[in-house]
Amino acid sequence: MNQKIPIEMIVNGNTIQAEIEPRRHLVDFLREDLGLKGPHLGCEQGACGACTVRVDGQIVRGCLYLAVQANGKVVDTVEGLTAQGVLTALQNAFLRRNAMQCGFCSSGMLLSAAELIEQRPEATREQVREWISGNYCRCTGYHSIVDAIMNVLEAQREQTE
Amino acid sequence: MNKPNDLAGLALDPVTADQRYIGESEPRYSAKRLLEGQGTYVDDLQFPRMGHVVYWRSPVAHMRIIKIHSAAARKMPGVLAVVDGVQMATICKPWVATLSHLAGMKSAPQHALAIERACWQGEPVVAVVADTRARAEDALQLIEVEWEELPAVVSMLTALDPETPLIHPELGDNLCFSRTLDVGQVDEQFATAEIVAEATFSFGRHTGVTLEPRCQIADYNPGDGRLTVYHSQQAPHMMQDLYCRQFGLAESDVHVICKDVGGSFGIKVHAYPDDFATVGLAILLGRPIKFVADRLESFTSDIHAREHQVKGRIAVNKQGDILAFEIDDLTAIGPYSMFPRTSAIEGNQVVNLVGGPYKHQHYRAQLKVVFQNKTPTCQYRGVGHPIACAVTEGLVDLAAEKLQMDPLAFRQRNVIPDDAYPCSGASGIKLEILSHEQCLRTIEKMMNYTQLRQEQAKLRKKGIYRGIGFAALIELTNPSAAFYGVGGARIASQDGATARLDPSGVVSIMVGVGEQGQGTEGIYAQIAADAVGVSIKDVRIITGDTAVTPYGGGTWASRGAGIGGEAVLLAAQALQENILQLAAVILKRDVADLLIRRSQIIDHATGQALLPFTEIGRIAYFRTDTLPNDFKVDLMVTRHFAQRDYPFIFTNGVQASYVEVDIDTGFVKLLKHWAVEDCGRVLNPMLVDEQVRGAIVQGIGGALYEECLYDDSGLLRNGNMADYLVPMANEMPDIEVAHVQTPTASSKLGAKGAGEAGTAGAPAAVMNAINDALLPFNVKVFDQPITSEKILRTLGKI
DSSP, X not given: OOXXXXXXXXXXXXXXXXXXXXXXXXXXIIIIISOXXXXXXXXXXXXXXXXXXXXXXXXXXXXXXXXXXXXXXXXXXXXHHHHHTTTXXXXXXXXXXXXXXXXXXXXXXXHHHXXXXXXXXXXXXXXXHHHGGGSOOSSSOSHHHHHHHHHHHHHHHHHHO | OOSOEETTTOOOXXXXXXXXXXXXXXXXXXXXXXXXXXXXXXXXXXXTTOEEEEEEEOSSSSEEEEEEEOHHHHTSTTEEEEEEHHHHHTTSOOBOOOOTTSTTOOOOOBOSSXXXXXXXXXXXXXXXXXXXXXXXXXXXXXXXXXXXXXXXXXXXXXXXXXXXXXXXXXXXXXXXXXXXXXXSOHHHHHHHOSEEEEEEEEEOOEEOOOSSOOEEEEXXXXXXXXXXXXXXXXXXXHHHHHHHHHHTOOGGGEEEEOOBOSOOTTGGGSOOHHHHHHHHHHHHHTSOEEEEOOHHHXXXXXXXXXXXXXXXXXXXXXXXXXXXXXXEEEEEOOSSOOTTTOXXXXXXXXXXXXXXXXXXXXXXXXXXXEOOSSOOBOOOTTTTHHHHHXXXXXXXXXXXXXXXXXXXXXXXXXXXXXXSOSEEOTTSOEEOOOOHHHHHHHHHHHTTHHHHHHHHHHHHHTTOEEEEEEEEEEEEESOOTTTTGGGTOOOOSOEEEEEEEOTTSOEEEEESSOOSSSSHHHHHHHHHIIIIIOOGGGEXXXXXXXXXXOOOOOSOTTOIIIIIHHHHHHHHHHHHHHHHHHHHHHHTOOGGGEEEETTEEEETTTOOEEEEHHXXXXXXXXXXXXXXXXXXXXXXXXXXXXXXXXXXXXXXEEEEEXXXXXXXXXXXXXXXXXEXXXXXXXXXXXXXXXXXXXXXXXXXXIIIIOOOOBOTTSOBSOOSTTTSOOOOGGGOOOEEEEEEEOOOTTSSSOBOOOSSHHHHHHHHHHHHHHHHHTGGGTOOOOEESXXXXXXXXXXXXX
């Protein structure tokens, strides 16, 4: 329990070195040790998606992923991706469509949506619904979230035409 | 004036001069930070010397506590304290949650930490505090409690049987509350009616599942005896009052702060035993203590709701006129009535609301609210409405079917007509003005009803079973003191707003109603910007702080827009008047010659800009020497508003659900959902639409998926988000929302509440749609959640 392991990772562009307990989850390390409060804890068992972060460009559940697993990897949270501008189009669409209420799911929802936009640029409304089904939102009823993501997809398609 | 209006067709008269924001789909600018991961939820806060508490909770439904062994836990690294119920009771008084206007209601004293007995699985018994959450949890494993399991009352159906053990022997029985309402001649109506339909409706106990769990940080400063509580809560002033009373503190020494709240839905409007225990620990230890429920704790300690069984019947004449309703409601609430709103309100609402949209004159209702050894239940979004609506609308559909009348036409015939208001419903509820007829006409058009029926018939021939279900509804909003205050609960029905012109010309608004995500701060900014006459970018809204905002009730019973919004309007208008008077003095002009437009004082006659707000601010705050000695500068005003004309302002609406039932698997596919909502003046259509949709999805959750499942010994079987099913995006339909606007005349703003109608109507609409799909098989299901298994059983397939 008291054993600590040295780790090094790049978090939001900064090299981070730390010694941590092997049992520490990535989301706890980000929130408690680095003060990155964007990823949230909703269920701590991988069901709700509020803790979603990126590791080496791929989204993971920060509550199921141990911090030591991220050793030597690149980790991005909503804070870093916002600063990089990766989420700007989605964030604008979410604000315009009111695709959030309490905001607790938003960081996870945005990271899931960003991956969809990268990987499935041709996604239909039904496919968007399916893709974000790993992210729980109790407030919105999802309709406006789907609207916002579709807006970004459509704008992207128009640009590439 | 006070007549239903279509939002698309007739615009309402503006509330303010130069109205730019009220009624518009203005984005919530203050929510941008939430999209950037920059919110401040309670768990995001860290303080020096902060301890973390975890609770040892009863692992069984009912037990006698024999001995608590905590020596091993106390020796664990980082442990600061282990506290039991006896020690906690030396500083925190027990409570009994009853309301005097619910005649005969009873409950037993409840403690912050259980003493002698624990009465449900999840009741907190021992608190373990350590310097980190992980170390507190490590130590928790070493707490050993010797207990003797006591017989548990699990099923509400047998809770009142003579052989069932009593949970609180001193109460004499397991009955918390009962009520009978009989407006007369019900037996005669049923005896002579040509059509009588009846059914028994069951509702599974479910819970709110806020994505952010309940959480708080309590900080007691022994130096000045002041308590500060950061709380994810809907009613900060209510908690201030409760903390001061249970701990014997002065009201002025208790400060409750609610920052961002990650969803509430009624879950966070109650005072939980662990709320008091966490505060007690802060007082005992003289340091900040953080409590954040984990998800299992949420499922076993957040309030549950809606465990009801209702026998209902309806009497109708052969012309198709509803003559009478009768219901018998049995509901179970756990071992204690919840503090301080009580757990009898939900059943009481069912009695008040059944038959609500209709013009029948005869009604009888019986209600029994019983104790059992499960998690306490209390007010959760919709509070009784989803039950009352499902019973009413289920019976209405049964009657229409017996009459062989179209269910929409049957409703159109029987709703209280739009020109009949004000009037009273059969249960005695006072209805100011509603628009059932117009809402039904609107939804008929919106869903293309005739064509949809044709499509349904065509597909049915191909073995595809689709159903259309309706739910007409009323919703109680904008409550007066009749809800809680008259029953002795110190829960404010009034709310206040302070409007202040800052030196820079920015308008700051402080309001007692807080933000839980529904957009209250957004609409307050819209109202204030229009009423003072500034850009919405020059308005700041401050909520959720008992030391800062006027005293108010907070967020519940869909009161944010109608009560809080009216307070903001009154305060902002008063501020505008004061600004004009000051401008008149500065400009040496008559007030009547001046106007305010967009942060400028304008010459009424010429339209010329005379003085910007920045100058008003500069002179008012820094150059009072230039003003006449006898002139009083008041650039900060407070106004309060309470509903007084009616006990509640009811809203109405109608929903329709279109589903497909796979008769081989029992799966229900939700194809589409429509809602027409009349919440009076719509302050922000985009926000209201999303409120309605979110509420509908919550209602669908209860109708199809969500249930807290207990085994025979009273243990929760599915206390996690993988086994307790909540609606996810993939199963949910697109939801089309339209509005009819019938403003309430009880306020200037004319806004009614919109937060709960979606949840009220959705279960009924979905249930009726499923039963419509099953019509060819001559079977029906009235047992929510309507799972695939129940559908297959109904069909005789399993």
